[in-house]
Amino acid sequence: MNWDIERTQKTPIYQSIMKHITQNIQNGQLLPGQKLPSERKLAAIIGVNRSTIVRVMAELEAKGIIKRQQGSGTMVNDDKWGLSQEPVVDWHQLIQGQQTDEHQLLMTQIKEKSQEEGVIDAYTGELPLDLVPAFDLPQSNWRDFIEADKNQDALGYFPLRQAISNLVAQDYRFTLPVEHLMITSGGHQAIFLIVQALLNSGDAVAICQPSFLYALNLFQTAGIRLFGVPMDEQGMRLDFLENEILKHRVKLVMLNPTFQNPTGTTMSLARRQALIKLCQTYKIPIIEDDAFGLLPFDKRTNVPPLKKLDPQNVIYIGSLSKIIGSTTKIGWISAPLAVLEKLSIARQDLDLTLSIFPQVLANYALSDVTFQDKLASLRAQINVRMTYFLDLIGQDFTCHRPAGGFYVWLKLSTDTLTKKQMDAFLSAGILCLPSFVFGDKTPAIRLNIARLNRDEIKRLVEKLQELKQVGIC
Template identity: 50%
Template sequence: MWQLKKEQNVPIYRSIMEMIVQKIQTGELLPGEKIPSERKLAEYLSVNRSTVVHALDELVDLGWIVRKRGSGTIVNEGKWGVMMTPRTDWHRYLEQNVFKQVHPLVAEIELRAKQNLPTDLDMYTGELPLDLIPSFDFPALNWKQFLKEEAQDELGYLPLRKEIQAITATEYQLHLPSESLLLTSGAQQALFLVLQVLLRQGDSVAVEDPSFFYALPIFQAAGVRLFGVPMTEEGIDLEALEQTIRQHRIKMVMVNPSFQNPTGTVMPLRKREQLVKVCQTYQVPILEDDVFGQLSFISKTEIPPLKKLDPDNVLYIGSLSKILGSTTKIGWLSAPASVTKQIAEARKMMDVSLSIFPQMLAKMAIEDPSFSEKITLLNKQVEQRATAVYQVFKSLSEWEVSPVKGGFYLWAHWCQGALKPEDWQVFLREGVLVAPSVAFSEKRGSIRLNCSRISPEEMPLFCERMVRITRQLSENRQTKIEH
């Protein structure tokens, strides 16, 4: 297992580092697993002990491993605080395939979802089903019209930016100046640009735990450390956040205060104001992800964006993809004008273009006289489906759930402890595809379900399968106790 591949012009300690990182990434070394002692590792690799010590010290600093008194050196339990290796060797970088690092269980579920088996109930995929995506009649356009409109400025298609300005002003009384609004190819491109332009390798970012940010490999790829902050029923734990800011010199706080992904938690106004105040005190900017803002089952006046509470210190990400379908891929980033300009210039230098086609289609959809009516209907349909899924879980005492107040997701916590690998296979055998909590956190006892993807006709079948799944999970637990 411990064979070192030495390369010319590469220090031996770096080769040792990369060997250990590769073993962690491929699953040869598991979270919490003990690494051989420095003396034994030096013997296995036929190198000096001081070289091994140097390599392990570097990996501790990067967050890949942890030294515990009395226990030796172990693999870090999760991705919190982990960075990529310090030198940029593009050949190795591609070999490590950082953008495809996926937990084996998540990869298995993703593959199953892509097979689109008619017997499966896919509540894993994070998109609207086709039957709920609003349809619009678009006017006939010729190629010259697209070419004419393509002469957009670097911030994106101005007519669409004005439509988005109108939406945020009407729904939130949030006024976003056009010079502060950058259109992006989806919310994740906005996040990518923030990481590339405003943060540096080695910077630390605080996010909610659990969080979909945890699932994104772009943080490790950028060399940015993620630190998870526990959540309460009202969102991020502010006392824990302050401690994290002080302990890890946090450079940015990234939160999803409305219909948080994956938990669906809604941060109340009082706590939003407190969060803004904490970040002002420590002079730490906030990145607010509000991609589900259009899918609210409660009054939007109850949950104003953080951007409205603190326009200067909050970067605001929104999206149309959640209501118009992922193929539209339209998101936006609102920041102070000077920051927006800097990010737009950086995008231009990266040659990360934004096609005019989805921008024009999105503008025409918003301009459609029936747009508001169709979005209202969409909200009603998703709410009805979410309520039905919630009722299924409420009837099963082994699960702990809260009502869905907006967005797609219901977060269900298994009350009998962590879910083991064999437990997840029960879901797959029953054909119920869900997102496991390991995709969003180091925790092992919860599932995320996209309620929008279960039609009223499929609900009885879903109920039957969840009853069987719950019974089998309980039996699995009882068998372990008896043994």
């Protein structure tokens, strides 16, 4: 292979070498599993310091592009669908924003299949229509909305900010001051604005592995490097997090600590306190995504949000999507004023204006005298579904009991999760998302149990048991 590196004044040489190696893998000059020259040899061929090559290799390894094995040297990572027996994520593709053909094919197949009669849709992350609380809307006319617009500034519609502050105070017994609260077009926009305003291309962000953030393209398009931190039943593993912080100069830690998407795990209080301490030590802000936080099955066992434990260093994201439906597209961020200013400037620069209509409608819902009763009934109904599923599935599969939210993370008893197994789920009419969509290698699937009625849950469990008997899961 040719090692003539394009040298420009603008790009540091280590980046040019990384680009060269990546391009040669993409165009087939370097093949999966192919060995690279030793660091010393490569430094001599290219004519750079050995420390430059050490940095190149460390970064390429972190991105999953190459792997290093003691005794065998450095080689192009061959952990790809189809090449490996193991169900492994193609990290490079995920990080670079080019999802594999297999991944895209699977999503298309799931979407097509979802149109068929009788399929069990445990894949969508939405609240099902029959559980969306029905709020009556007051008589209003067009001008009321125009009038309401006068009550909106760069942070959103003031009465809604007040209503959200009251909701959080009532449900969590802590205060998100109205002046530190900004309305966004859903939790998704909140994450997008944080990425746009607080991060630069190349920055490193630590997230859980698995995490739903792997399924969002916005990190890839912004050039953000995601580093997955393994989890246990208490949430993100802090020993691994500290390692990532030391290795990659992590700029933010982003996590969804309560009823996590996709595993349903809730971070324990002790882990939350230790996480806060660790991030304070390294002066790293935490982004807490609490999209499911309003859905505990038993409010008495609620673990306090990170924001309540450390108001100064935590940026908090909330959303109404999981309690009144995602079409409402209302989310919020609570952050120090200086940060909110930056976020609202980013929103203005990107022309992402916030319509007054969903804000006024959401305010009607939150101000409805029946709101708390309806929310309590929603939690109870999801809990009934979850309990029914867990009782039926019994000991047949390994899954932990979520204390709230929508998801069950079902560990499969097979050693792998291949495309063939996913096809078998689809043929059986089970729509679900595999672990690799969430950046995880373990054979597991995410099931949205909140979406399923009693009959669907019964059929789902029967089908899973049948598939297990024939060795699919």
